[in-house]
Structure formats: structure tokens, C-alpha cells
Amino acid sequence: MTQTYTRVKESLVALLQDQDHKVIALTGKWGTGKTYLWQSVSNDQFGMKAASEQPIYVSLFGVRTINDLKLRILQNTYLKDVSTVQKLMKTGGNILAGLASRFAGFSAENTALIWLPQLTKGRLIVIDDIERKHKSLDIDEFLGMLDEYSETHDTRFLILLNTDKLLENTGVWATLHEKVIDAEVVLDPTVSESFDIAAKGNASTYLPEVRAAIMILNISNIRVIKRILKTTKRIADATENIVDVPAARWVPSTALLTACHYRAVENAPSFEYIKSFNQFSHMFDDKNGIKRDPIELDWDLLLNKLGMQIADAYEEIMQQFLQTGLLDVDRLKKLFESYKKEGANSEALTKQKEFFKAFWWDVNRSEDDLLSIAREFLQIINLLGPDSISSIVSVVEKLGDAGLARQLLDTWLLSIESRTEYQNMNEVQFDISLREYHPDVIKKLNEMRDEQQPPLTLVETAKRIIENSGWGERERYTLRNSTVQLYEETLREITGDELRRFLSIHLEWARRSTPYDENFKVGTDNFLVACFNIYSANPDSRLSKIIYRAFEANSLAGKLEPPTPT
Numbered sequence: 001m002t003q004t005y006t007r008v009k010e011s012l013v014a015l016l017q018d019q020d021h022k023v024i025a026l027t028g029k030w031g032t033g034k035t036y037l038w039q040s041v042s043n044d045q046f047g048m049k050a051a052s053e054q055p056i057y058v059s060l061f062g063v064r065t066i067n068d069l070k071l072r073i074l075q076n077t078y079l080k081d082v083s084t085v086q087k088l089m090k091t092g093g094n095i096l097a098g099l100a101s102r103f104a105g106f107s108a109e110n111t112a113l114i115w116l117p118q119l120t121k122g123r124l125i126v127i128d129d130i131e132r133k134h135k136s137l138d139i140d141e142f143l144g145m146l147d148e149y150s151e152t153h154d155t156r157f158l159i160l161l162n163t164d165k166l167l168e169n170t171g172v173w174a175t176l177h178e179k180v181i182d183a184e185v186v187l188d189p190t191v192s193e194s195f196d197i198a199a200k201g202n203a204s205t206y207l208p209e210v211r212a213a214i215m216i217l218n219i220s221n222i223r224v225i226k227r228i229l230k231t232t233k234r235i236a237d238a239t240e241n242i243v244d245v246p247a248a249r250w251v252p253s254t255a256l257l258t259a260c261h262y263r264a265v266e267n268a269p270s271f272e273y274i275k276s277f278n279q280f281s282h283m284f285d286d287k288n289g290i291k292r293d294p295i296e297l298d299w300d301l302l303l304n305k306l307g308m309q310i311a312d313a314y315e316e317i318m319q320q321f322l323q324t325g326l327l328d329v330d331r332l333k334k335l336f337e338s339y340k341k342e343g344a345n346s347e348a349l350t351k352q353k354e355f356f357k358a359f360w361w362d363v364n365r366s367e368d369d370l371l372s373i374a375r376e377f378l379q380i381i382n383l384l385g386p387d388s389i390s391s392i393v394s395v396v397e398k399l400g401d402a403g404l405a406r407q408l409l410d411t412w413l414l415s416i417e418s419r420t421e422y423q424n425m426n427e428v429q430f431d432i433s434l435r436e437y438h439p440d441v442i443k444k445l446n447e448m449r450d451e452q453q454p455p456l457t458l459v460e461t462a463k464r465i466i467e468n469s470g471w472g473e474r475e476r477y478t479l480r481n482s483t484v485q486l487y488e489e490t491l492r493e494i495t496g497d498e499l500r501r502f503l504s505i506h507l508e509w510a511r512r513s514t515p516y517d518e519n520f521k522v523g524t525d526n527f528l529v530a531c532f533n534i535y536s537a538n539p540d541s542r543l544s545k546i547i548y549r550a551f552e553a554n555s556l557a558g559k560l561e562p563p564t565p566t
Contacts, residue, residue, distance in 0.1 A: 003193070004187070004188070004189045004190060004193050005033070005037055005040075005187075005189060005193065005197075008026075008037060008185055008186075008187050009037060009040060009041055011185045012024070012026060012037070012038075012041055012185050013041060013044075013045060015183045015185060016041070016045065016124070016158070018183075019156075020182070021156075021182045021183045022150035022151070022155075022156050022157065022182055023146055023150055023156070023157045023159065023180050023181050023182050024156075024157070024158050024159070024181070024182065024183050024184070024185070025158075025159045025160075025161050025181045025183070025184040025185070026038065026158060026159070026160050026161070026184075026185055026187060027160075027161040027162075027163050027184060027185070027186050027187070028161075028162070028163060028186060028187035028188060029162070029163060029188075029220070029221070030162045030221065030223075031220075031221030031222050031223040031224055032187050032188070032189055032194065032220055032221065032222065033187065033189065033194065033197055033222045034128075034160045034161075034162075034187055035128060035160060036197065036222070037187060038126060038158070038160060042055060042126075052123075053122075053123070054123075055123065055124040055125070055126050055158070056073055056076050056077050056120065056123055056124070056125045056126065057076065057125075057126045057128065058072050058073050058076055058125065058126070058127055058128070059072075059127075059128045059129045059132075060127060060128065060129045060130050060132060060133040060137070061129040061132040061133070062132070062133075062134055063133050063134055063137055064134040064136045064137055065136065065137060065141075066137065066138075066141040066142065066144075066145055068137075069137070069142070069145070070116055070145070073116065073120065073125060074115075074116050074119065077116075077119045077120065077123075117149065117152075117153040117155075120149060120153060120155045121153055121154050121155065122154055122155075123155060123156070124155075124156045124157070124158060125149075125155060125156070125157050125158070126157075126158045126159075126160065127157060127158070127159050127160070128160040129160075129162075130159060130160075130161060130162075131161070131162045143179055143180050146180050147179075147180065159181070188220075189220055190220065191214060191215055191218055191219060191220045192211075192215065193220075194219070194220040194221065194222050194225060195210075195211055195214050195215075195225055197222055198222045198225035198226045198229060199211070199225070199229060202229060204229075204232075204233065204236065205247070206232060206236060206247040206251050208247075209247040209248055209251040209252065210228065210229060210232055210251055210255060212252075213228075213251060213252045213255035213256065213306055214228065214255060216252075216302070216305045216306055217255060217256065217259050217264075217265055217302075217306075218266075219259055219264050219265070221264050224258075224259060224262050224264040227258055227262060228254070228255050228258045228259060231254055231258045231321075231322070232251060232254050232255070232258075234321075234327065235250065235254060235318075235327075235332070238327060238329050238332055238333070239332060239333060239336045242333060242336040242337060242339075242340055243340075244340055245336050245339045245340050246339075248307055249339050250314055250336075250339070252306040252307055252308055253274075253306075253308060253311075253314060253315060253318065254318060255306075256274065256303075256306060256308075257271070257274065257315065257318045257319060257322060258318075258322065260274075261322040261323075267295070267298065269299035269302065269303070271315075271319055273296065273299055274303070274311055274315055275311050275315050275316065275319075276311065277300075277303055277308060277310070277311045278309075278310050278311070278387055278390075278391060310385075310387040310388075312335070312387070313331065313335050314332075314335055317331055317332050317335070338421060341421075347380070347383075348380045348383035348384065348388075351373075351376065351377070351380070352384075352388055352391075352392070354373070355370070355373050355374065355377075355392070355395070356391070356395070358370060358373065359395050359399075367399050367400070370395075370399055371396065371399055371401050371404060374392060374395070374396050374399075374401075374404060374408070375404065377392055377408060378407070378408065378411055381408070381411050381412050381415050382415050382419060384412060386437050386441045386445060387437065389408065389409065389412040389438070389441065390437045390438040390441055392408060393405045393408055393409050393438055394438070396408065409438060409440060409441075412441075413440065413441070413444050416444070416445075416448070417448075422445075422448060423452075424452065425445070425448060425449045425452050425453065453474065455474070455477065455478060455481075456474050456475065456477075456478045457478070457490070458478060458482060458486060458487065458490045458502075458523075459490060459494060459498060459502060460478075461474075461475045461478040461479065462501060462502050462505050462506070463501065465505060466501060466505055475519075476517070476519040477519075478523075479519040479520055479522055479523030480518075480519040480522055480523075482522060482523050482526050483526060484526045484529045484530050484533065485530075486526070487526050487527050487529075487530035487531075488530040488533060488534060490502070491530060491531070491534060491543065491547075492534070492543065499546070503546075503547070503550045504550070506523075506524060506527045507550060507551065507554045507556060508554075509523070509524045509527075510524050510527070510528060510554070510556055510559070511554060511555075511556065528559055531547050531551070531559070531560065532559065532560055534547060535547055535548060535560045536560075536562065547560070548560060
């Protein structure tokens with residue numbers, strides 16, 4: 001047990017041994033290990049004692065009334081100390097006997113609570129999750145119970161308080177602190193201590209990198225750290241056969257995205273910003289004369305501390321996994337294979353780092369020196385990725401040599417036509433709004449992607465969404481780039497089951513109060529206008545009658561009527 005936990009444990013034990021303290025509070029932020037600490041104290045102080053002397057642990061999670069709480073205490077007492085309850089059964093008549101037979105259904109009669117003071121006399125009741133109580137549980141009633149049982153029935157209480165949540169309701173916290181609590185001990189572990197507890201028994205090879213990331217992110221929440229470790233293990237297990245990929249290449253990003261997903265990072269960068277991050281391009285203080293937002297500069301500082309240089313497909317894979325629980329293992333393995341190849345390209349990576357570092361900070365390097373270094377990239381152009389070439393070209397342009405910048409760019413664009421890693425591209429759409437890629441790079445990548453993965457038709461898009469109960473970038477791209485004319489042409493070309501499915505899925509989207517996203521809104525709006533145009537042009541045509549019948553069945557026939565003049 002770490003130094004802070006040892007100190008707090010000693011203080012808590014001393015308070016529990018002092019019988020003058022009737023109501024004791026163990027406070028701390030969410031996830032810092034209050035329950036873990038209590039369990040350690042309970043094992044040491046009460047582990048060898050008789051059942052009748054054991055503490056009674058109850059959670060206030062979802063408790064609606066004070067009687068619900070008392071019944072929960074009564075139930076937990078029965079489960080922990082059957083013999084004492086059985087003695088009361090024998091002397092207390094049929095009431096308690098009937099109660100015991102119904103504990104499993106939480107249907108105890110209120111009259112059974114008559115015996116609760118006798119069962120809790122001289123005992124310690126540990127109450128957890130106060131901040132998660134139901135809003136209908138009146139705090140004054142709760143305080144009244146604590147006061148009654150502690151003063152009249154010789155019952156002591158230990159309350160585990162999550163100060164993060166209670167401070168959101170300062171009235172509750174102030175009332176508890178002022179009127180009930182006799183003594184308080186605060187648990188505030190360091191990040192290192194929290195990590196040691198969360199990682200206890202974990203001997204993974206990537207543990208040092210996880211620890212380093214947790215320290216930078218300043219996370220002392222044990223539950224979140226455990227989730228980060230669990231997520232990291234999932235990635236490691238999925239790629240265990242791909243060796244020699246440095247943990248520093250993927251662990252910091254895993255820790256950051258998982259921590260952000262569980263809202264454990266203060267002033268966390270948005271996923272869109274993380275996804276677009278490029279350490280070198282983000283160094284520029286302004287973009288087209290617009291100064292960088294100070295918040296973005298803070299985000300840059302955090303990402304630089306984590307050692308993240310350029311975001312890529314890994315961040316997209318991780319975000320999808322965190323949001324849906326589905327890990328795209330095939331795509332992940334392909335990406336890790338490319339990371340493995342990066343090891344062979346260490347010379348190119350080193351040269352890039354030296355070039356950018358010299359550009360930004362080396363006062364002894366002239367611009368001619370820097371351009372001379374830049375020309376050397378022509379010899380290793382096959383080792384550069386889209387992020388790298390975009391950043392290099394940007395710097396060369398800033399150095400004033402537009403001709404060299406164009407030569408580097410054109411040579412790279414020509415090289416990827418024969419490079420194996422670009423011969424089996426994913427469906428992802430390269431987007432200038434999220435990637436710091438040169439526009440010509442984005443254009444070329446999208447052209448190659450379209451050649452390998454031709455854009456879907458509207459019919460194919462609808463079919464894939466129906467069959468997969470989901471969608472990807474190709475489906476979103478088709479909807480985003482659809483037009484009213486394209487929808488009219490599609491509706492006039494299809495028939496039978498194809499028409500039925502096409503109308504059905506689009507009408508389902510039209511019935512939604514809010515669209516799935518902006519892409520679906522574009523597609524749905526174009527579909528509705530196209531149907532309106534077809535019906536308005538000739539209401540008696542066979543297609544118009546089918547469209548009207550489908551709209552009417554979905555209570556959307558009004559969408560086909562012209563707007564009423566005002």
C-alpha cells in the first residue's frame with residue numbers, strides 16, 4: 001500500500017477505534033480508491049471478528065425512501081449475520097420469520113424494521129454512494145436517521161463521500177458536514193499511487209509507456225486507469241503477432257482517447273482536433289493570418305508531451321472502438337504492419353525530425369542550408385507518407401522556393417502510384433477539413449481510393465445500410481454528395497423489391513425527429529424533394545401512386561403536397 005493510502009488508513013483506523021466518533025466521513029474524488037481503502041481496513045480490523053461484530057455495508061445507489069435504506073441495511077445484516085437474525089426470529093414471533101422468507105424479493109414489511117435497532121446496536125454501518133441516491137430521498141430524513149441511530153441506538157456510521165459530485169450540490173455537503181459528521185479523513189492519492197493500485201499484478205511490457213502517459217494526463221482516478229489498461233490490453237492482444245512495434249507509437253494515443261472518452265482529462269482536446277493533429281504543421285502560429293486559439297496551443301502542448309507527432313487511422317479505429325465496443329481488427333493489423341515497416345524507415349524519420357527542428361529553432365542554419373536539406377528528400381521520397389510530404393512542402397514554400405516545393409510534391413504523387421501500401425486503400429474519405437494534407441495530396445488519395453473503391457450508387461448505399469444495420473464513410477460520402485436530380489433519376493430507374501427497400505429506408509430516415517448526422521440530412525432532404533417533384537409532375541403516373549401510397553403509410557403524405565400559400 002502506498003504512502004498516502006497508508007497514512008489515510010492509519011488515520012481512519014484511529015478514528016474507528018475512538019468510540020466518541022459516531023459518524024465518520026472518508027472523502028475523496030470519484031475513483032480514487034475509497035472503497036478499496038475501506039476493504040483493506042475492514043479485512044485488517046474486522047476480518048477475525050464474529051459475524052455479529054462485522055460492519056454492515058450498504059449502497060445508497062437508487063434508494064428512494066428512508067425505509068428503502070433501512071430495509072437494505074436489514075437485508076445486508078441478515079446476509080452477513082444469519083445466526084443473530086434467527087435468534088430474533090425465535091423470540092420475535094412470526095413477523096420476522098415471514099420477513100426472512102421474503103428477503104430475496106425485497107418485500108419485507110415495514111413492521112419488521114422494529115428489529116433493526118437491535119440488529120445494528122454497537123455495529124458499524126458503512127454507507128457508500130450517497131451522491132447516487134435517488135432524488136426523492138430527502139436529505140433531512142437521512143440526517144435524522146443517522147442522528148437517531150447514532151445517539152439513541154449506539155450505532156456508528158462510516159460514510160464514503162464522493163466530493164466531486166457532492167460539491168455540485170453544496171447544500172447537501174454543507175448539511176452533512178455541519179450537522180452530522182464528527183470526523184473526516186480525506187483521501188487524495190498521487191497519480192503514481194493510483195497507477196500502482198490500478199496496475200497491481202499487471203506485468204505487461206507496455207506498462208512503462210502507460211504509466212508515463214497517465215502521469216502526463218494527470219489522472220488519479222483508479223477506475224479510469226483500469227479502463228485505460230483494459231483498452232490497451234485489448235489492442236495488444238489483437239496485434240500480438242505483429243512484433244517490433246514500439247509501444248510509444250500507439251500507447252499514448254490509446255491512453256489519451258480512453259481518458260477523454262471517460263471525461264477524465266481536464267480541458268481535454270476534442271476528438272476532431274486529435275484526429276487532425278500534426279506536430280509540425282501545428283507549429284505555425286497563424287493560418288492565413290488568423291492567430292491560433294490559445295486553447296489549441298494548450299492542446300498542442302499536451303499532445304507534444306505525450307510524444308504524439310502525427311495522428312493517423314489509429315485514432316479513428318480507437319474512437320470507433322470506444323464508442324461502439326467494436327474493434328476493426330483487420331484494419332488495426334494492417335496499420336500495425338505499417339508501423340513495423342516504419343522501423344526500417346528510421347533514417348527517413350530521423351531526417352524529417354532534424355529538418356523541422358532546424359527550421360524552427362536552429363539559428364545557425366541559413367535558409368539555403370534548409371533548402372539543401374529539403375532536396376535530399378527527393379532521394380527518399382518513397383519512404384514519406386502524406387502527412388510528411390505535406391509538412392515538408394509547406395516549410396519549403398515558407399522558405400520561398402516554390403519550384404522545389406512543386407518538385408517534391410509531384411515526385412511524391414507519382415511515387416504512390418506504384419507503392420504497395422497504396423494499392424489496397426480503405427474506403428475512408430480523405431478530408432481536408434480534418435487532415436493537414438496538401439490539397440493535391442488529398443485529391444490524389446481520393447482519386448486512387450475511388451479507382452480501387454468506386455463510389456457507391458444511391459441504391460447500393462441504401463442496400464448496404466439495410467443489410468449491415470450501419471454505415472461507413474462510403475455511405476456517408478454518397479449521401480453527402482447526392483443531388484435532387486440524382487435521386488429523381490434513381491427513383492425512375494428502379495422497381496420491385498429494390499424500389500420498396502429504397503423507399504422504406506429513406507422514409508424511415510424522414511420520420512426521425514433528428515437525423516443520424518448531417519450526411520443523412522442531405523440525403524433525406526434530396527430524397528423528399530425528388531419525390532415531391534416526381535409526384536407534382538404527374539400524380540397519376542404509376543411511380544407517383546406508389547410513392548404516394550408509401551408516404552401515406554408512413555404518415556408523410558403531406559410532404560408531397562404543395563405548401564399552402566400564406
